[in-house]
Amino acid sequence: MAVSFKPIRSLMQTGTNTGSRWFSYIGLGIGVLLLLCSIQMYINIQQLLGSESQRKDGSDFISISKTITNETMGQLEKNLFNANDISEIAAKPFIEGVSPLTANRFRVQLSAGDIIPFSTDMFLESLDNNFIDTVPPNFTWQEGQNYIPIVFSSDFLEIYNVFAPGYGLPQLSAETASQVVVFITCYGPNGEKQTFRGSIVALSDRVNSIIVPKNFLDWANNKFGNTTDVKASRLYIKTKDANNPDFLTYLQQKNYKVNKDKTKFGRVKQVLQGIFSGLGIFGLLVVILALMLFSFYLQLMIARSKDNLQLLLMMGYSPNWLSKNVSKQFIPVYILVVLVALAFTEGMQWAFHHFAMFDRPELSSMLHWTVLSTAIFLIGLSLLTNYRMVKKLLYKLV
Amino acid sequence: MQLQLQQVLPVYFDENHRTQSEVWRKDLTFTKGEYIKIVAPSGSGKTSLMHFLYGMRNEYNGNIVYNSANLRNYTPEDFAGYRKDHVSIVFQDLRLFPEQTVQENIELKRQLNPFHPAEKIKEMAERLGIGNKLASRSRICSYGEQQRVAIIRSLMQPFDFLLLDEPFSHLDDKNSQNAMQLMLEEAKLRNAAIIFADLERIDWFPYTRIFHL
Numbered sequence: 001m002a003v004s005f006k007p008i009r010s011l012m013q014t015g016t017n018t019g020s021r022w023f024s025y026i027g028l029g030i031g032v033l034l035l036l037c038s039i040q041m042y043i044n045i046q047q048l049l050g051s052e053s054q055r056k057d058g059s060d061f062i063s064i065s066k067t068i069t070n071e072t073m074g075q076l077e078k079n080l081f082n083a084n085d086i087s088e089i090a091a092k093p094f095i096e097g098v099s100p101l102t103a104n105r106f107r108v109q110l111s112a113g114d115i116i117p118f119s120t121d122m123f124l125e126s127l128d129n130n131f132i133d134t135v136p137p138n139f140t141w142q143e144g145q146n147y148i149p150i151v152f153s154s155d156f157l158e159i160y161n162v163f164a165p166g167y168g169l170p171q172l173s174a175e176t177a178s179q180v181v182v183f184i185t186c187y188g189p190n191g192e193k194q195t196f197r198g199s200i201v202a203l204s205d206r207v208n209s210i211i212v213p214k215n216f217l218d219w220a221n222n223k224f225g226n227t228t229d230v231k232a233s234r235l236y237i238k239t240k241d242a243n244n245p246d247f248l249t250y251l252q253q254k255n256y257k258v259n260k261d262k263t264k265f266g267r268v269k270q271v272l273q274g275i276f277s278g279l280g281i282f283g284l285l286v287v288i289l290a291l292m293l294f295s296f297y298l299q300l301m302i303a304r305s306k307d308n309l310q311l312l313l314m315m316g317y318s319p320n321w322l323s324k325n326v327s328k329q330f331i332p333v334y335i336l337v338v339l340v341a342l343a344f345t346e347g348m349q350w351a352f353h354h355f356a357m358f359d360r361p362e363l364s365s366m367l368h369w370t371v372l373s374t375a376i377f378l379i380g381l382s383l384l385t386n387y388r389m390v391k392k393l394l395y396k397l398v
Numbered sequence: 399m400q401l402q403l404q405q406v407l408p409v410y411f412d413e414n415h416r417t418q419s420e421v422w423r424k425d426l427t428f429t430k431g432e433y434i435k436i437v438a439p440s441g442s443g444k445t446s447l448m449h450f451l452y453g454m455r456n457e458y459n460g461n462i463v464y465n466s467a468n469l470r471n472y473t474p475e476d477f478a479g480y481r482k483d484h485v486s487i488v489f490q491d492l493r494l495f496p497e498q499t500v501q502e503n504i505e506l507k508r509q510l511n512p513f514h515p516a517e518k519i520k521e522m523a524e525r526l527g528i529g530n531k532l533a534s535r536s537r538i539c540s541y542g543e544q545q546r547v548a549i550i551r552s553l554m555q556p557f558d559f560l561l562l563d564e565p566f567s568h569l570d571d572k573n574s575q576n577a578m579q580l581m582l583e584e585a586k587l588r589n590a591a592i593i594f595a596d597l598e599r600i601d602w603f604p605y606t607r608i609f610h611l
Contacts, residue, residue, distance in 0.1 A: 003509050007502055011495060311493055314454060316481030316510055316555070319474045398474040 003317075005325040011308040012301060012326065020297050025337055027290035032341040032378055034283030036371050040349050042276045043368045045269060048360070059096055060242035061131060061206055064256045065234045080231035094247045095239055099128035100232030101209060102217055105225030107187040112180060118169055124184075125209040126217035131236040134202040141213040148184060148198040151211040152177070157203060174203055188224040207236070291382060295389050302326075302393045310397050319398055323391035327383065334382045342367070342375050399430040399484075399558040401451065401591075405460035408446050420609040421447065423460070428591055430558050435605035436595040442611040444595045445490055448563040451593065452487050453477045482511045486557040488565040492548045496537035500528065500547050503536050508554035513588075522550045526577055542568040549577050553584045560585055562594045575602050 072078040081100060090098045104124045111119035129135050132151055139149045154174070161171045172180065178200045185195045204211070239247060242258075251258050302309065313319055346367055353365045403426040407413075411422065421436065422443070428434055438444035449455045450462055453469050462469045464480065472480065481487075494503050504519050523529045526546040531539055536547060545568050552560065560581065566574035582604070585592050594603055595611070 007498075007506055007509070010498070308495060311495065312506070313474075313478070314452075314481070314493065315507055316478050316483075318478040318482075321478075395474055398477065 003321065005328075008312065008317075008322075008325070009329070011312070012305045012329075020293070020300075024290050024294040024297055025333060027286060027293055028334075028382070029337045029341050031283055031286030031288075031290050032338055032375070033344050034286055035280055035378075036283075036341060036345040036367075036374060037348055038276045038280030038283055039374055040345055040367060040371050041352075042273060042280065043370065044349075044352070044363055045272050045276065047362050048357075059238050059240055061133070061236060061238055062242050062258055063101065063208070063234050063236050064251060064258050067255050067257045069255075076231075080233055081235055082231055086232070086235065089235065089237070092247075092250060094241070094244050094250075095237060097128075097130065097238035099131045099236045101125045101127050101207075101234040101236060102214070102221075102232055104186075104217060105221045106189075107224075109185045109187070111183045111185070113183055118167075123210065124212045124217060124220075125234075126214040127207060127209075127211055127236055128214065131207070131238065132204060132211060133206040134204050136201045139201055139213060141216040143215075143219060146196055148196045148212055148216055149201040150182075150198050151202045151204050151207065152200045153208045153210070154203040154205050155208055156210070177203070186220055186224050192224070194224075287378065291385055294382075295385065298386065298389055299393060302390065306397065309394065313394070313398050319394045320391070323387060323394050326394070327387040327390045330386055331383060334379055334386075338375050338379050338382075342372070345371060399465060400463075401428045401485075401559055401593075402426065402463040403460070404463060406447075406450065406462060407459050408443055408450075409457045409459060411443060419611055421611050426609075428559065428593060430591050431589050432591040432607060433585075433603065433605045434591065434593045435600075435603055435608040436593065436611055437598060437608065438595055438611035439597060444611055445563055447611065448487065448490075448561050448593075448595060451559075451561055452485060453480060483556055485559045485561065486552040486555055487561040488545075488548050488552045488563060490563040490567070492541075492544050494536040494544055494547060494551075497535060499533050500536055500539065500543075501532040503547055504551045504554060507551045511555050513556045514554060519550065519554075522553065522580065525580060526550065527573065540568075542570075542573065545569055546573070546577060549581065553581065557588060557590050560590055560592045562592065562596075564596055565594075566596070566600070574600075578602055 066072070066079050066081065068079050086098055086100060089095055102125060108122055108124055109119065110122045129139070134151065136149075139151060141148060157172065157174065157177055160169075164171050180199065182198050183195050184198045185193055187193045198212075241247070248258075309322065312322060349367055350365045353359060353363050357363055359365075403421065403424065405423050405425065407422045413423075419442070436444065436447070438447075446455070446458075450458050450469075453472060456470060464484070469480075495506070498506070500523070501519060504523075505516065508514065508516065508519065520529065520532065523532055523546075526549070528539075528543050528546050531543055531547075536544060539547065545565065549565055562581070566577065569577065578600075581592065584590075592603075594600075594605070
């Protein structure tokens with residue numbers, strides 16, 4: 001027959017101490033709430049900013065160029081990256097990859113044909129495909145091919161749309177822009193020229209340029225520009241963390257200019273994550289504090305009931321059975337506290353998603369599974385610390 | 399089922415106790431079914447002996463062995479089992495829960511390892527003349543009544559040895575004999591031994607062996 005704990009419950013003197021018990025419950029609830037909210041917000045930030053950030057494979061991609069000063073003005077050698085510069089940068093531990101942005105060394109003219117009466121001198125650049133955020137499968141070129149695919153900066157499209165009306169040109173949507181066939185005319189030094197057809201195959205948020213396949217530009221530079229040794233004015237760098245202090249110091253030392261805009265987004269994200277990590281740690285501290293308060297309350301309760309507990313042990317009650325049952329008394333209230341905190345967190349998440357984020361599809365109104373598992377973990381943690389505490393105190397009474 | 403004393407002497411006793419005592423510093427073996435009477439004047443260590451045998455204290459030299467297991471090696475869990483299943487006691491200072499009723503006090507012991515059904519509590523209480531006290535808090539009962547509660551409580555479990563430490567100090571002869579009769583019946587039911595320690599010889603305890611402490 002199972003021994004009942006019911007008649008023993010009244011032997012545990014808790015009466016006069018309800019105040020401190022409720023304080024620790026409320027403290028625990030607040031701590032758990034802070035912790036769960038922080039985790040959920042941390043995940044929200046990941047989900048919100050993760051999709052739009054400059055990161056690809058968890059790395060930052062940024063372009064650097066040499067700062068053109070009054071002293072270096074006009075000295076092409078000093079303003080371009082040569083092979084030595086590139087290999088030096090590539091050797092740095094914080095750099096995962098470098099690719100030069102190679103520009104055309106011949107005159108290029110672009111016209112939009114008959115539909116849009118627009119013609120301009122322009123530039124072309126090429127970049128390693130790995131460094132471009134949007135590379136469609138048709139972004140290739142072979143010698144003899146008359147069609148050139150182009151990856152176009154979305155910023156440039158925006159700029160075009162700003163000035164187009166003033167010149168009587170139609171504004172273009174991203175979809176329409178990719179359907180416009182343009183004519184690219186390359187001029188050689190001796191008057192030869194060749195015209196290619198081209199169209200935008202993708203828009204890039206990362207690269208501020210007009211990118212054509214690398215083998216095309218190499219071929220064209222060779223044919224029209226009479227040079228194979230092309231120095232780069234810009235380098236694209238792949239790095240784990242664009243905010244790495246070593247990296248930034250190095251850039252400063254070499255007087256390289258970095259596109260700050262591109263790292264700003266990452267920095268905002270970092271600051272936000274920092275804030276919520278801090279809040280999470282604070283929440284964890286509150287949880288620990290509440291558990292400590294509760295353990296004081298337990299100690300007090302056991303000290304008050306010491307005579308009764310001692311007598312029970314003397315009568316033959318198993319100290320292990322008593323510890324289990326004494327700590328079991330708090331299971332419902334612990335679960336309740338964590339569930340209430342979980343409900344508040346869910347309410348917060350729903351309100352955040354609905355009112356602050358207007359139901360953006362990247363987010364969910366439901367809690368992330370890590371939040372739920374943290375809640376379960378916290379219940380387990382509280383019960384375990386309780387049980388160990390009670391057991392330790394009871395064994396002292398034997 | 400044997401309870402053995404091997405050269406036991408409280409650490410706070412000096413060695414000359416050994417010469418006067420028939421228990422201290424002796425090798426004694428108590429077996430089931432025996433009625434042991436221990437006559438002990440005040441200060442001779444009667445309560446100490448009972449507490450040692452019950453495993454509540456261990457400030458003694460020598461060993462106490464139950465069924466070839468030394469009590470010194472018992473874990474807290476072992477003691478719980480020992481007190482629940484094998485050895486029962488009536489304390490000199492009774493040790494009831496003051497805020498619980500008489501019924502609750504007895505039931506707390508009975509539910510641990512019930513030898514009797516719950517109805518037996520009322521039957522025994524009536525037999526010892528405290529049937530009308532079952533619903534009273536034990537602290538408002540007289541000492542004599544509390545003594546009878548402690549006796550009934552000790553009879554709720556199975557045991558091989560029943561330890562009695564001045565169980566009748568506040569009972570008149572009639573009530574004492576009545577209670578003794580009940581305990582003897584209960585011991586017989588279990589074929590258990592009674593180890594009865596008191597200040598002087600009591601005629602109505604049919605001891606099989608007597609020791610002077």
